[in-house]
Amino acid sequence: xxxxxxxxxxxxxxDQVKTFxxxxxxxxxxxxxxxxxxxxxxxxxxxxxxxxxxxxxxPPPPGMSPEEIEGRYLRIHMLHHKHxxxxxxxxxxxxxxxxxxxxxxxxxxxxxxxxxxxxxQPGQGYHQDSYYIKTWPDHLCGAWIALDDxxxxxGCMYMQPGSQYEPVxxxxxxxxxxxxxxxxxxxxxxxxxxKEVSVVAKAGDVVFFGGHVKHRSTKNRxxxxxxxxxxxxxxxxxxxxWHGGNEHQILARGKTHxxxxxxxxxxxxxxxxxx
Numbered sequence: 001x002x003x004x005x006x007x008x009x010x011x012x013x014x015d016q017v018k019t020f021x022x023x024x025x026x027x028x029x030x031x032x033x034x035x036x037x038x039x040x041x042x043x044x045x046x047x048x049x050x051x052x053x054x055x056x057x058x059p060p061p062p063g064m065s066p067e068e069i070e071g072r073y074l075r076i077h078m079l080h081h082k083h084x085x086x087x088x089x090x091x092x093x094x095x096x097x098x099x100x101x102x103x104x105x106x107x108x109x110x111x112x113x114x115x116x117x118x119x120x121q122p123g124q125g126y127h128q129d130s131y132y133i134k135t136w137p138d139h140l141c142g143a144w145i146a147l148d149d150x151x152x153x154x155g156c157m158y159m160q161p162g163s164q165y166e167p168v169x170x171x172x173x174x175x176x177x178x179x180x181x182x183x184x185x186x187x188x189x190x191x192x193x194x195k196e197v198s199v200v201a202k203a204g205d206v207v208f209f210g211g212h213v214k215h216r217s218t219k220n221r222x223x224x225x226x227x228x229x230x231x232x233x234x235x236x237x238x239x240x241x242w243h244g245g246n247e248h249q250i251l252a253r254g255k256t257h258x259x260x261x262x263x264x265x266x267x268x269x270x271x272x273x274x275x
Contacts, residue, residue, distance in 0.1 A: 005033050010097040020102055024164030025199065025209035031094050032145055032204045040229050041147045043085055044116050048073065054082050070118040070225075074182065078243075080112040084265040087112075087250075090231045091263065093274060095143050095206060096253050099233055102208060103139045106236035106254030107271075110243070117226040123155050123217035125175045125187025129232060130168045130211030133242050138168075139235035140211025146201040147227035154222040157207065158196040160214040168212060180219050188214060236260065 010031065020026040046052035048069055050059025057076065060069045080086035090109050099107050110133060117123075130140050150156040172186035181187060191214065199207055209215060211232075220226050236256035240246055247259035251271045263269045 010094040012101040023161040024213040030204045031206040076114045104235045107252040108236040109250040109252040111232040113230045115228045122182045125181035126191045126216045135234040135238040135240045144207040145229040150201045154226040155220040157199045163214040164210040164212045
């Protein structure tokens with residue numbers, strides 16, 4: 001369950017807004033409590049080891065080693081349609097408090113991803129999230145909850161500050177270094193890595209970043225996990241065709257003139273009351 005702290009409204013400062021506008025991303029330290037981090041972390045391991053079952057996530061076959069079990073999944077998409085916990089953290093009140101300020105008071109919740117980057121697993125090459133999730137106007141914003149301390153050794157994120165003002169590029173290719181970056185995905189061509197900044201985060205920190213921001217992550221070269229719970233949002237008055245259109249996206253805060261979905265696991269949820 002969400003902690004009592006989660007119901008305490010988070011007030012975004014002017015300096016934080018300035019940082020987001022100038023850099024394209026903002027790290028809010030300890031926005032999620034240690035108890036909440038522990039809940040998601042325990043859940044991720046329960047999924048991996050088959051102690052908790054969800055449609056589409058097969059339990060490990062008998063005889064698998066812990067290393068094999070923990071390396072089976074790098075990321076799990078869209079479980080908020082199937083599991084209450086994922087929907088609950090997609091709609092985490094303090095995360096929505098920040099988003100209200102960064103992208104507007106009307107917030108549409110669109111995507112969840114649980115990353116379980118075990119030792120040895122690759123990162124993802126440079127990309128922009130708006131390449132994949134298109135909204136008009138484009139107010140896409142990610143919220144990346146660190147479930148473990150993330151640093152250069154275990155594969156933290158790297159950002160290109162200021163790239164939020166660049167258009168979405170379609171000059172992409174297969175990753176050149178498939179040891180560093182996951183095979184089967186694309187990466188942006190011609191990135192100047194001298195401009196990148198590593199985003200080191202502690203468990204419980206949340207990194208918000210715009211959909212045009214060019215970012216990547218690297219291989220986990222440590223003996224530690226680098227787990228994260230990542231959600232994507234846009235302004236609820238933006239039009240989208242992504243994943244069935246607006247009628248399939250949850251209205252998390254405020255109002256909209258467009259169709260929207262209600263949370264599946266909380267029938268009493270009121271987006272106007274939550275603001």
